Amino acid sequence: MSTTGQLRRANTAAVLQSLRRLGPASRAGLAQRTGLAKATVGAIVADLEAAGAVVESTLEDVPAAPAAPSRGRPSKPLSLRPGSHVGLGLELNVDYVSAVVVDLAGTVLTSESRPAGADRVAVLLALAAEVRAAHPGALLGTTVAVPALVRDDDRTVAWAPNLPLRGDALVAEVAAALACPTDDVRVVNDANCAAYAEAHHGAARGVDHALYLTGTVGIGAGIVVGGQLVQGGAGFAGEVGHMPVGDPTAPCGCGRRGCWEASIGLLAVLDALGMAELDTPLTTAAAVAARAADDPAARATLERVGEDLGLGLAILTGVLDPAVVVLGGYFVPLGDLVLGPARRVLDARLASDVQVRPELRLGTLDLRAAALGAAEHSLARVLTGAADLPVPLPG
Structure with a gap:
């Protein structure tokens, strides 16, 4: 990726983070918050609108802030479109499985746990397919939290003392259940995921x-x-x-x-x-x-x-x-x-x-902490500027 592409992604991430953390703002307000030029913000917002990630808020949605008189059409506040782009977090544990869906705004759209049963992986895959069908927004990624040592490729289980897991087979199984590329699925240690969730949503915030x-x-x-x-x-x-x-x-x-x-x-x-x-x-x-x-x-x-x-x-x-x-x-x-x-x-x-x-x-955050952290992990590449925000396919 060129330096220009990296800069564009970083600037887009800055706008997304501003809307996520501080709420709706006009284009001028976003420029002020992020320190980016108004023209840069305008171009980023146009891309985000094309991707379906932002929407102009109505006056009822956001109280209007006093503004100095200016020429031209007033700039309406922009907000992240609920559910347009989501991250899926899953947890496979010894006696339960969980699934959490989070959108770009950090809103938890679904959070569910089930007893694992005899075939843990089958229960997890069924739950994953169900929650994905219920939330058809653009899927930015899926992360599976497991109680295991996972290599730094975020896919290979090296050692799972309490589960019969080894290698990267879980990545392929989850990708098949969700009909997504294997590159969009990651596996991460469950404690790391839960810590990430508590740091961003819970007791360690x-x-x-x-x-x-x-x-x-x-x-x-x-x-x-x-x-x-x-x-x-x-x-x-x-x-x-x-x-x-x-x-x-x-x-x-x-x-x-x-x-x-x-x-x-x-x-x-x-x-x-x-x-x-x-x-x-x-x-x-x-x-x-x-x-x-x-x-x-x-x-x-x-x-x-x-x-x-x-x-x-x-x-x-x-x-x-x-x-x-x-x-x-x-x-x-x-x-x-x-x-x-x-x-x-x-x-x-x-x-x-x-x-x-x-x-x-x-x-x-109860037992779904690891799945919530996994969902946030799935959004992190876009929110940190490491990846582009995808434009949904027509229809």
Whole structure:
């Protein structure tokens, strides 16, 4: 792509971001917001109108701002057309699948989860096809969040300790279900996707340095700095569930013993309590919390889980120094049953008084956080100027 093409895409992204973050504006207003020349904004808006991405707002849609008298026809405010261009986010997990559709304005058009059943991939593909049919806007991309190490090509599953996934077959299956090119489908680690969602829509919004911890069968982390993911040299950053923390004898799904998730993951809690898993981690955790309200032994189990959680967070805090740690998934219904002991251990294990304990927050986006982050990931190439906004085909 030529330098001219790169500049055009960057300028288009600046206009789209302005409309997304700050709402409707006239062409002159967009020029003022973005610092672009009025002629440049006019050309970009013409392209966006041709692509069906923007629409002139009526006076009823947007209150008119006082303006100095000027010659010619007044410029009407422009806004992003709802649902015209969308990103699809999917999550394939051990016991559930999710799908989220988000448009360019950041509006969540669909958010749905289902129990995974025996054939997880088939359930996911059926859900993907259904939500795509319900939202026929121009599809900017599809991202699948998986609890796995994914290579930095965003398609190849290198290691999935809790799922029978390997290689890039999932990309082809999703592309076939959606009748789209395989190049339009990406696969990304679920913790990274959930962290991205919490940074842009949830508990880590506005935080420069945040760590997100998943809470499902496995434990993973997403690291966010300045609103962007830190993925490491091979794309594997955040694989914290297999740190040797907690009970050194506890068997892990990876085949080893003593992994962190073998002590603080959902299955570890259920095994300790002798409870069965329900349809989703959230409903299961709610049942655990209800039992702990009347059962001292259950509270003691969660106290131990919280202590092991705090021990691992102390290590991560020493390495990453996050301002905020967001705990998602099954940790949310448990709340202070695990946060209290985690905070105490974290305080006790920080190496120096000058270290600041990160604020521990519960996630706000429930189990669909990873799918929401995946949907945002699908929009990111256009919103950052890395790709052109497609013009829909006629009809």
